[in-house]
Structure formats: structure tokens, C-alpha cells
Amino acid sequence: MSASTSTDPLEDKIIDLAKEREKGITNQDIQKELSDIPAADWTKVINKLLKNGTLELFKDNNELFYRFKDPEKKGNLKGSDNEEKVVYKIIEESGNKGIWIREIRFKSNLNMTQLNKVLKSLETKKFIKAVKSVAASKKKVYMLYDLEPDSSVTGGAWYQDQDFESEFVDILNQQCHRFLQERYEDALNQGGGPLLIRNRSYATANDVHKFISELGISKIVLSVEDLESILYTVVLDNKAERIVNANGLNFYRVINRFLPSPGIVKTTCGICPVAHRCGETGQITPKICSYLTDWLKE
Amino acid sequence: MSTQLGKVVSLILLERFGEYVETVGSCLFKKGICPLQHIRVYTQLPASKVKESLCILIKYGLVNYEANHNRTSALYTIQTSKILLMLRYPKYIRFMKTKFGDEAEIILEELLQSGYCTVSDLIIRTYNRMGKDDQTPTPLVDIRDKIEAMITARYLMRIKLPKIEEAVPELVRNVQDMYKMPEVELSQLSKKQSGEPNVIMKDTGIFWQINHDRFHEDMRDKLIESAIENKFDASAAEIIRVMLQQMYIRTEAWADTTNPIPILEVKDIIKKLHPNSDKVAFFDNYINIIEQDSSNIIRKAGEASGGSFQIQMKDIFTQLTWETIQQIVLEKFDSKAARIFCLVKNKSYIEPDQIQKMAMIPAKESKKLTYELLEENFLQVQELKKAPASSGPAKSFILFHIDLSQVVRMVLELCYKSLYNILTRRNHEKIVNKRLIDKKHRVDTIALSMKTQGASEEQLGDIDEMITPPEKEMLTVIEGTMRKLNTIELEIDETIFLLNTYLAYE
Incomplete structure (x- = not known):
């Protein structure tokens, strides 16, 4: 966003010009300095710079001046007192992670009532904003108004108003698995030997990302990293494996299990929730166990 | 060696050898290594019964003995693993049948039934047994060849024999001869088979048992x-x-x-x-x-x-064991918990915060599942304490990890418990339906004897009707129950086999 990152040489020229003259530059100045450039072009650039706040426009003696605005001083606190400036500075330092009210209090040495007042006033002036953190639902953190909160605060794509959307994750998990499964079946149908089948059944997060985007099951835009973490849950479910290739890219592939489910969990005893309380005597015994009876009746 | 295992073992002994042997076996299990006197006092059985029971147990290789330090009397130890293996016999037999054919099945059955015997005895028993089962018996020579094949493939081996005549004889076996087929003369064999007295076989005194390994x-x-x-x-x-x-x-x-x-x-x-x-x-x-x-x-x-x-034998079994344990977690606690388990496995040590983030499970649910797994001992907790800082609250990290061999042992316990439950339930069903089962047996025997006497269809039908339709229905239910319990017994044994093999490789 800032001027220094712009690639347009014309933009740089105008900014340099504006930096040189602290009083500001007029239309005539620009015309004089950039005589080889048509007016239509530089007005376009001026408009753009005005829009993103690199230049500001003011009037003096019925003449229009463009003046360079230091991006660091962008949010200059007009009409703010010293307390507000201090608090603003503290919040600014915390970046997009935000800062907790308690810590502002420690750092600024202001008392609670005064701090609350200052924060409220900054909030109404839209210099800062309060964001609820997902880590602790009652904890509010403050950060500058125009900042996008960090994913550690909002929880990233998986949170909506501090609630983890586990259904959404489950659906994505299933769809990712389905995609990998189809990939594998396609490879199987194409044939060409076990090695080829295996190599064809690998998919990257990018492939899955494309598939999920086209599927349109997600209202929000998911990043490739988001899908990497979803794919990792598929790996954890023992339905896929992940390998890293030479370029550091992750590849995913469905795998089969080695064994069918073990004999022990085919009985009720293997999965019995009260197995540790079961004995020869007492209320829970194998002789009258209703779980066993039900299983035998099946 | 746990109480659970002890219970299973005593049930198996009771089922196969009866009350006395079971008492002696349980006593040995509880007391560990014991001399005869102790067993007698502890079990309150007459000495003759104790001796007989010990003989039986030793014959089947279920009890070992060694001399005490001044070599005057023997100390007995029970071989629990061998007793558990008795549940695996049907598997061995089926295995032999697919590998060597029907004769091998009967040969193995006979050998398992007698614990150990000589080759010539085994041949004659098998021959007689085939005759009894209405089969045309295979010629003796074929049976002998089958046995030879089994010995060469090392499914059978010679047993150890007492060497010196001391108070407690030492058991020895010549390693070179362990899998050497003894000479068996067919002419002598057929003489003995036809019931001639005083036939001396060349392989007398060379006994064989099965090679579990x-x-x-x-x-x-x-x-x-x-x-x-x-x-x-x-x-x-x-x-x-x-x-x-x-x-x-x-x-x-x-x-x-x-x-x-x-x-x-x-x-x-x-x-x-x-x-x-x-x-x-x-x-x-x-x-x-x-x-x-x-x-x-x-x-x-x-x-x-x-x-x-x-x-990589060891690695394969580690892998298989992990998968089995994961499956058990999956069935017991459902897929989310299995995911957590797998995550802890992959990361070896992990903090609870990371678990919920990486497994993508809501904080509350993940906490609940993690601690459930901890409670059931599938996960272990490791606390790392920071050195007490001069200021601020003392912090400690909680890390979750898995101790596979511990989990395996715990699951084995669970297997023994299930096995015990299955066996108990089966006995219970038998007792509850004893009257019906006995009646069925009686009717069957009567029908069989009538048939051999040449009774008419009508008479047979009358006998068949002695069991009423509701009783018949009950009988099919009981039969189904028994079949189910028997199958599951074998399937639990498969899990035990896998886990034990893992522990053996460890």
C-alpha cells in the first residue's frame, strides 16, 4: 500500500517531488518538472496517491497543493491528549496480534477508569478496535482500526464468532478423502503397473484446493494452507499418507490398512465402557451381561 | 502374570482336565514356584491326586520342574503361556489340514490329545481313528510318510527325556536328533496293529510333541x-x-x-x-x-x-501393532479420539493446545477426549516443570505421549478379560440349557442305535418328534450362540497372537 513499494516510476517521481518541497507542490510544479508526460497520465497517478493517502490535498490562497504524508504519521491523532497518544502507541506496537487491556494498563501506568475512557474515545474515533479472541472467549484484545486480525486471534477460517465449526471441518475432511479416493481409483483404472498407479494417485494440496473451490461447499475463501491442515487430519485418520517431495511440496495419497479390525473389538467386551467394573460377582458379570446378550442375539 | 490371566488359565484347565488339575494349576499360578508338599497343603487334596494332576500337567508340557538347590526334591512351575496356547489348537489343526491334507489333521489331533507319543503309536492311533470314522483308512506307510514330512518340516519335535537317575532327573535332548525321523518297521507295525501281543517297536522310547514355535x-x-x-x-x-x-x-x-x-x-x-x-x-x-x-x-x-x-520383521510388527491399537481406540472411543491418538503417536510429545489445533477438534471436545484416553491409559502424561522463576506464577508444561509396550500389555489384559468373559458365558449357557442339551444328546443316541439296528423311517420320525418344535427352536438358538462364542474366542486369540509377537520382538 505504501509509496515505497509501488513499481510505477511515475509514482516514485511525483512522491520524490512532493518530499522535496515541504510546503507541497502545485499542478504547475508538476507540469514544469514532468513536461514530457501528458497531463492525463499524471493526474491519474495523483488521484491514486490521494486515494491511498500518500498525498494529501489542501488549499492555500485559492491554489491547490499536494503534500506528502508520512505513512508513519498517518494516524496522527488530531485533537488527542497525551494519554491517548501513549495508549495508541502501545496498541500500535502490538501489531495485528492485539493487546489485552491488562497489559495496556501495566505498560501505560494509567488507572482503570482513565484507561477505559481513553480506549472508548479512541474507539469512537475509529483509531482502534476491540477484537474478541478465540483463545479465551471473554478476552478482548485491542489493535489498530485498519489492521486485519491475526489468525491466532480469530482462529482462521475455522471459527465463526469464536465458535469452532467442527461440522465444516468434518465435511471438508470427508471431501478431501473422497477426492484422494477418486484420484486413486482413476489411477487404478488407467493401469500401467503398480508404480505408475501409485505415482498417479498422489495429489498436492493445490489440487485439492482447486477441487474444493469448484465444489463450492465453502462460503468463505480457503487458503491452500487451510487445506494442508485439513489433509493432515485425513492423514491422522489413517486414511491417507503424506510424503514430501524434493521441492518441499507435500503429496497426499489414500492408503489401505494392513489389517481388518482386530478380533478383540468384535466382542462387546473389547469396547465395553464398564469393563473394569466387571467381575465374577456383583451387578456386572459376564453371565448376565446385557451387552453380551444383545450381541449374541444379533 | 495377572489375576485376569490366572482366571482364564484356571477356566481352561477346568474345561479340559477337570477339577483336581484345575485346583493344582491355580495353586501353582498363585504361589509361583512350589514343591509338592506346599501344593498338597495349600490345596488340601490327597497326595495321590496332586501327584496325578502334576503328572497330567507335565505330560502336556503345562508344568515344568527343576531341582531345588540341594537336588533332593522338585520345584514346579506352571507354564501359563502354554495353557493359553491350548485355545489355539483348532488353528494348528486347520493349518495342518491345508498344508498336509486330511491325514495330517488326524495325526495332529491324536498327538495333541495325548501330549506326546512315539511315531509307531501315533501311526496306529491314526489308523484306528480313521477306521472308526467310517473312512477307508490310509495305508500305514502313507501315514508314516506324512509324519515324516511333518517332522522334516519341524512341526513335530522330540521331547526331552530324563537323563540320570537322581532324585530329580534332569531332562535332556540331543539337539542333533531333534528332528530326525526314527526307524519304523512296517512289518512290525502291521503286526501290532492287528493286535499281536509282545511286538517290540524299534522306536520305543522316542517320544514326539508338537513344536509351537x-x-x-x-x-x-x-x-x-x-x-x-x-x-x-x-x-x-x-x-x-x-x-x-x-x-x-x-x-x-x-x-x-x-x-x-x-x-x-x-x-x-x-x-x-x-x-x-x-x-x-x-x-x-x-x-x-x-x-x-x-x-x-x-x-x-x-x-x-x-x-x-x-x-524388517520387527518394524513390520511394530507397525501392525500400532495399527491394531489405533483400531481399538477407534472402536472404543470413536474417530475423533483415534485422530488424537494418532497425532500423539506422530508427534511423540505434544501439548494439549497443539492437539486441538492440529487435530482440528473443538477445544472442549478435544480436552474431553484426551483426558478420556488418559484415564483409560492409552495416553501418558509427562509434566515438565520450569525452574522456579523469581517472579510470576510457576509454570509447567503438560505433554502427552504414548508408551506403546505399556498400552500393548494393557490391551493384552483386556483380551484375557474378554476371553474369560466369553468362556464364562459359554459355561453359563451350557449350565442353563443343560436339560435341553442332555435331552438332545439322549435322543440322538437313541436314534443312532435304532438306526444301526435297522429301524424303519416311521420309528425314527417318532423319536425325532420327542423334541418339541419350541425346543428345537431353542436348540438352534443355543447352537448359534455357541458358534458365535467359539468364533470370537479364536478371533481374540488372533489379537493376542499379534500383540504377543510384538512383545517377543521388542
Whole structure:
């Protein structure tokens, strides 16, 4: 966003010009300095710079001046007192992670009532904003108004108003698995030997990302990293494996299990929730166990 | 050695050998190593009964003895693992049947029933048994050849014999002769079979028993094969089968890692067995994918003569055990918990915060599941305490991890418990329905004897009607129950086998 990152040489020229003259530059100045450039072009650039706040426009003696605005001083606190400036500075330092009210209090040495007042006033002036953190639902953190909160605060794509959307994750998990499964079946149908089948059944997060985007099951835009973490849950479910290739890219592939489910969990005893309380005597015994009876009746 | 195991063992002994043997067995289990006097006092049985029970247990290899320090009397120890193996007998028998045919089935059955016996005895018993079962008995010579084949394949081995006449004789066996077929004269054999008295066989005093380890090797190989088949396909399994077969030439059966197997040798065998199949065409492909698989099944040992590979027996079983435990967690606590379990496994040590983030489970649920797993001992907790800082609250980190061998032992306990429950339930069902089962037996015997006496269809029908329709219905239900309990008993045993093999490799 800032001027220094712009690639347009014309933009740089105008900014340099504006930096040189602290009083500001007029239309005539620009015309004089950039005589080889048509007016239509530089007005376009001026408009753009005005829009993103690199230049500001003011009037003096019925003449229009463009003046360079230091991006660091962008949010200059007009009409703010010293307390507000201090608090603003503290919040600014915390970046997009935000800062907790308690810590502002420690750092600024202001008392609670005064701090609350200052924060409220900054909030109404839209210099800062309060964001609820997902880590602790009652904890509010403050950060500058125009900042996008960090994913550690909002929880990233998986949170909506501090609630983890586990259904959404489950659906994505299933769809990712389905995609990998189809990939594998396609490879199987194409044939060409076990090695080829295996190599064809690998998919990257990018492939899955494309598939999920086209599927349109997600209202929000998911990043490739988001899908990497979803794919990792598929790996954890023992339905896929992940390998890293030479370029550091992750590849995913469905795998089969080695064994069918073990004999022990085919009985009720293997999965019995009260197995540790079961004995020869007492209320829970194998002789009258209703779980066993039900299983035998099946 | 747990109480649970003790209960299973005593149930098995009770079922197969009766009350006295069970009392002596349980006493030995509880007391550990015991001399005869102690057993007698503890069990309050007459000395003759105790001795008889011990004889039976020793005959079947379920009790061992050794001399005490001044070699005057014997100390007895119970072999719990051997007793548990009795549940596996049906599997052994089926195995023999598929490998050596119907005669082998009967041979093994007879041998298991008697604990140990001589080859000539075994031949005659098998012959008589076949005659009883309305089969045309196989000629004696064929039976002998079958037994010889079983001995050469090391399914049978000689037992140890007492060497010196001391108070407590020492048991010895000549290792070289362990799998050497004794001389059996057919002429003598047929004389003895036809009931001639005073026939002296040449192999008198050479007794044979089954070699459990050999059966377990086969079971292990089958397990690996079927695992490979599930994971890859049948062709890969066939290649592994041949590799395992080649393994025995060079390596001790229970080594962690086999000695290198030249791959060309395997390829040649595959070529001979399955000419023009995809196993030959894609042989290198298959070796490649098996080698590159993350589960470390085989490892390249050298490039010479087309490359040689080692089979990672220990790693395979570690892998299989992990999978089994994961399955158990999955069935017991559902998929979310299985995901957490797998995550902890992959990360080896992990903080609770990371668990919920990486497993993508809501904080509350993940906490609940993690602590549930902890409560049931599938997870372990490791607390890391920071050195007390001068200021601020003392912080400590909680890390979750898994101790696989501990989990395996715990699951084994669970297996024993289930086994005990299944056996108890089966006995209970038998007692509850005793009247009906007895009646059925009676009717069956009457029908059979009438039939041999040449009774008419009508009479047979009358006898059949002695069991009323509701009773018949009950009987089918009982039969179904018994069948189900029997199957599950074998399936639990499969889990026990896998876990025990893992512990053996560990």
C-alpha cells in the first residue's frame, strides 16, 4: 500500500517531488518538472496517491497543493491528549496480534477508569478496535482500526464468532478423502503397473484446493494452507499418507490398512465402557451381561 | 502374570482336565514356584491326586520342574503361556489340514490329545481313528510318510527325556536328533496293529510333541502376507511370501531383521511359479513400492547381483501393532479420539493446545477426549516443570505421549478379560440349557442305535418328534450362540497372537 513499494516510476517521481518541497507542490510544479508526460497520465497517478493517502490535498490562497504524508504519521491523532497518544502507541506496537487491556494498563501506568475512557474515545474515533479472541472467549484484545486480525486471534477460517465449526471441518475432511479416493481409483483404472498407479494417485494440496473451490461447499475463501491442515487430519485418520517431495511440496495419497479390525473389538467386551467394573460377582458379570446378550442375539 | 490371566488359565484347565488339575494349576499360578508338599497343603487334596494332576500337567508340557538347590526334591512351575496356547489348537489343526491334507489333521489331533507319543503309536492311533470314522483308512506307510514330512518340516519335535537317575532327573535332548525321523518297521507295525501281543517297536522310547514355535512362524508369515495383501495387492503379497520363504534359508526364524535376500533369486522363483503374469512384468515396480512405503517393510541392503533386501520383521510388527491399537481406540472411543491418538503417536510429545489445533477438534471436545484416553491409559502424561522463576506464577508444561509396550500389555489384559468373559458365558449357557442339551444328546443316541439296528423311517420320525418344535427352536438358538462364542474366542486369540509377537520382538 505504501509509496515505497509501488513499481510505477511515475509514482516514485511525483512522491520524490512532493518530499522535496515541504510546503507541497502545485499542478504547475508538476507540469514544469514532468513536461514530457501528458497531463492525463499524471493526474491519474495523483488521484491514486490521494486515494491511498500518500498525498494529501489542501488549499492555500485559492491554489491547490499536494503534500506528502508520512505513512508513519498517518494516524496522527488530531485533537488527542497525551494519554491517548501513549495508549495508541502501545496498541500500535502490538501489531495485528492485539493487546489485552491488562497489559495496556501495566505498560501505560494509567488507572482503570482513565484507561477505559481513553480506549472508548479512541474507539469512537475509529483509531482502534476491540477484537474478541478465540483463545479465551471473554478476552478482548485491542489493535489498530485498519489492521486485519491475526489468525491466532480469530482462529482462521475455522471459527465463526469464536465458535469452532467442527461440522465444516468434518465435511471438508470427508471431501478431501473422497477426492484422494477418486484420484486413486482413476489411477487404478488407467493401469500401467503398480508404480505408475501409485505415482498417479498422489495429489498436492493445490489440487485439492482447486477441487474444493469448484465444489463450492465453502462460503468463505480457503487458503491452500487451510487445506494442508485439513489433509493432515485425513492423514491422522489413517486414511491417507503424506510424503514430501524434493521441492518441499507435500503429496497426499489414500492408503489401505494392513489389517481388518482386530478380533478383540468384535466382542462387546473389547469396547465395553464398564469393563473394569466387571467381575465374577456383583451387578456386572459376564453371565448376565446385557451387552453380551444383545450381541449374541444379533 | 495377572489375576485376569490366572482366571482364564484356571477356566481352561477346568474345561479340559477337570477339577483336581484345575485346583493344582491355580495353586501353582498363585504361589509361583512350589514343591509338592506346599501344593498338597495349600490345596488340601490327597497326595495321590496332586501327584496325578502334576503328572497330567507335565505330560502336556503345562508344568515344568527343576531341582531345588540341594537336588533332593522338585520345584514346579506352571507354564501359563502354554495353557493359553491350548485355545489355539483348532488353528494348528486347520493349518495342518491345508498344508498336509486330511491325514495330517488326524495325526495332529491324536498327538495333541495325548501330549506326546512315539511315531509307531501315533501311526496306529491314526489308523484306528480313521477306521472308526467310517473312512477307508490310509495305508500305514502313507501315514508314516506324512509324519515324516511333518517332522522334516519341524512341526513335530522330540521331547526331552530324563537323563540320570537322581532324585530329580534332569531332562535332556540331543539337539542333533531333534528332528530326525526314527526307524519304523512296517512289518512290525502291521503286526501290532492287528493286535499281536509282545511286538517290540524299534522306536520305543522316542517320544514326539508338537513344536509351537514352528506353527507360530507360519502364523506370523500368514499374518504378514495378508497384511501386505490388504495394503497393496495379491501380487505384492505373493512376492513377500516368496521372500519370506527364501528368508528361512539364511536367517534364524525369529531374527529382528533378516539377512539380505538377493532379489534375483526371488524373481527367478516368481518366474517359475507364475510365468507371464504381472508379478513378473512389474516385479521391480512391486519391490520399489514396497520398499518406499512408509512402513519400512523391506530395506535395501546392497546393490550386488541386482540388489538384495532385508525384511524388517520387527518394524513390520511394530507397525501392525500400532495399527491394531489405533483400531481399538477407534472402536472404543470413536474417530475423533483415534485422530488424537494418532497425532500423539506422530508427534511423540505434544501439548494439549497443539492437539486441538492440529487435530482440528473443538477445544472442549478435544480436552474431553484426551483426558478420556488418559484415564483409560492409552495416553501418558509427562509434566515438565520450569525452574522456579523469581517472579510470576510457576509454570509447567503438560505433554502427552504414548508408551506403546505399556498400552500393548494393557490391551493384552483386556483380551484375557474378554476371553474369560466369553468362556464364562459359554459355561453359563451350557449350565442353563443343560436339560435341553442332555435331552438332545439322549435322543440322538437313541436314534443312532435304532438306526444301526435297522429301524424303519416311521420309528425314527417318532423319536425325532420327542423334541418339541419350541425346543428345537431353542436348540438352534443355543447352537448359534455357541458358534458365535467359539468364533470370537479364536478371533481374540488372533489379537493376542499379534500383540504377543510384538512383545517377543521388542
